Amino acid sequence: LQALRKEKSRDAARSRRGKENFEFYELAKLLPLPAAITSQLDKASIIRLTISYLKMRDFANQGDPPWNLRMEGPPPNTSVKVGVFEKNMVLFLDVRTQTIT
Structure with missing residues (x-):
């Protein structure tokens, strides 16, 4: 009976670890x-880089002036704006990744 409980607990x-790992790697993607x-990346690096990414995204929205400030004229090409932001984030996170590993 005790061996059965141990096996059930182990399973x-x-x-649970399998589900956690899946979610971590989904987050990394x-x-x-x-x-x-x-x-x-290991789990701790995924969390650190995700936190850095979210802080940078928040900073970009709340900077002075905001990076996403709309100018007069036709609506901006959001794909270009996102592309520039993501390009800068890749550079930032790449440097951050190199210091972690």
Whole structure:
């Protein structure tokens, strides 16, 4: 009976770790980094880089002047704006990744 409980507990822990790992790597895939980098990150690095990304995104929105400030005239090409922001984030996170590893 005790061995059965141990096995059940071990299986539950293994399942939980599998689900956690899946979510961590899904989160890593959302970072604006090449897959070659995100596939090599450990959990702590994924969390650190995600926090850095969110802080930079918040800074970009709240900077003085805001990076996403709309100018007069035709609506801006948002894909270009996002591209510039993501390009800068990739550079920032790449430097950050190099200091972590």
